Structure formats: structure tokens, C-alpha cells
Amino acid sequence: MNNATLKSKSKRICIAALLLIGALALAACGATNEGATNGSAAGGDSQAAASGNGAATSGAAGEDEAGSEANSADAAAADAEAGQWPRTIEHAMGELVLEERPERVASVDIMGTDYLLALGFAPVVSEGFSTKARSPIFAEYAEGMDVVDLGGKTNLETLLEMDPQVIVMTSSGKGARFEEFDKLAPSVVIDFSLSAPDRLRKFAEVIGAEAKAEEVIADFEALKAEAVEAAKGHADETVLFLVSNGKDFTVVHPANFPIYYGEVGLKPVEGLPEDGKIGGRIGIEALSEFAPDHIFIAENRRQMNPDDPQGLINIWTDNPVWNNLKAVQSGQVYSVDTLVGDTFFLGQVAGLQAIVEHLGS
16 A cells, blocks of 8 residues: 655644634733732623724624625535545455655656546656647647647656656556555555546546546536437437558447447448457458448547648548448538547547547437
8 A cells, every 4th residue: 555645734723723722812811910900990801892892803703704704605515525535446456545645747648647647637747648739639738738748658857846746557568567656655446447427526526626627527427418309319320430551541440439329329331340449440342342421539638730620530531432421422421529438538539529529400
């Protein structure tokens, strides 16, 4: 079990409170001695002053009542959050005890960064943060966030310089290097066999953003419900999600992306190759044989040119086989965000948005 050595604010608060109580006690003693020395007249003056102060206090209380009530909810929320720490995070490689909410979180997986951004949280450093130049939805959520880019191969020197309190990674990404990263800072591996909402909840548990996670999930479920309605109008039409690699395509396999098929209800193309965590690769001739009614197509974000965001898709427009595809001839090919073709939370959001936009009424 790892213990994150996060400095406790509560200890400082307790010490300050004790010092304040001591100071007030000394002041009270001084006031009592002075009253005894000055005699009964001083006592009478003190009573009059107390009476006047009581009236003033009553008036001030009336003026401040609304403000106190307004602040009570914030105070209660702060107390509730404070009561959540320390906490034990159970993750794919064990457990981690966090003494308090971490502020300096490093993400060594871009897919982990994706989930943090969905929660409105900026890691201090992230692998592949340049993805914001390759994905409109990632750029939208990353806007205004100050995040140091680790590059595509995780620069360990930069990681150490940022002095993270916690390092997060995913079981499908850098999780195999957990022990290496755990020597640098307390580390957590998020289990990516979980559903997208449950992954989000695990990230939220690490950063103390459970309420935000439930808000995001509620919006996600509402969007999915819209996609379900959109899909009902195309129940007998096959739908294929693709990633264009330039020379061939990677299929987004229904088994790896059940959200679009089993959950939303789109009709998959039968017989697709299932290699890898996304799906197998096919050529243009195989695509012609599968003959989907609808094609949602993303560019390969690692191979694309950010200055030509449709280049890997437009490369097919002069190909006669491509132009003879049923989906092309019927105008049912839809370009989608690059993250749709990977296991990103924001990618699934973009995919659902595309279904609603293109298949909805």
C-alpha cells in the first residue's frame, strides 16, 4: 500500500484555533482583573457598554442574516469535502492512500488526460497534450488550461520537474509501467475494462470531483438517449465506424465499442476483423464488400496532418472503388472527430453527437 505524503491543512487549522483560544483566554483574565481594580463604577459602565453592544450586535445580525444563510451552503459543502479525506483509492494495481485532495496530478496517458478534462480538471503535466491540435473536442475542453506537454513518449525528466503528488495512468496505456512511475510519485492505474462512466467515476475519486462526475455522466446519458432515438429511424440500415490511415482503414469494432451498437442500437456490419483494441484493418476492396449504408469516418490522429485535418479522408475522393460505395453515392459518409476512433470519453461524446446530428430527424 502506498501513502501519498500530502501535507495536511487540517493540522494547521487546528493549531491556529488552539492559539486563538489561548489568546482569548488571556485577554479575558486581564479584563477581569482590571474590573476588580477599578471598582463598582467601572462595573456599571461595563454593564451599560455590554447592553449597548448587545443592541449593536442584534442590529448587525439582522443585516448579516441573509449573507450568513447564503454562505451556509458553501460552508457545509466545504465541511463535507474535508470529511472525505484521507481516502483509499482502489485501482488496477492495488491501493493508494491519499491524505488530502491532490492538486498536482500528472497524467502519463493521453486517454487519462481526456477523462480529467471531462471533469474540468487540468493535470500539471500530460503525455501528448498536443492532441488539442488534432481533435476539436479535445481542444474545446483544454482551452485555457495550463498543462505542460510530456510529448508522445513521456519525458521522465519533465515529469520529475513538475513534482506531481499523484501520477495517473490507464490499464490499456502505461499501466504496464506502474512500478516505474510509482517510484517517482504515488501512482494510480485506472481499469479501462470498466464502462466510460465508471472510468470517469474512478478519476473523480482520485481528484475529489465525484459531484462533477455525476453531472457529466447525467449529460452523457441524456446525449446517449438522444442517439438511441436517432438510431430507431435507421434500424434496418448498417452503420460502420472507420479510421482512415491513408492507405487503408481501421474498423471500429462493435465488440470494442458496444456503446454505438449494443447501447445505442445501431446495426453493425457483420464479419468485421477484431484485431487490437480498436479493430482490424481493411482495404478499400474489403470496404466495398462490406457495403455499409452509413459510414462515420475519422482520421488517424497519429498520422494526420493538423494543417490538413481532412487529408487522410480526402485522399479517397478520386478512388473509383470509394466513389462506388453505397454510402458515398447516397451521401451518407460523415466525418467525425479523431477521438471517436479510440477509447476516449470525449471521443464517445463526439461519436454520440455525430449520431444525433447525422441520423436524427
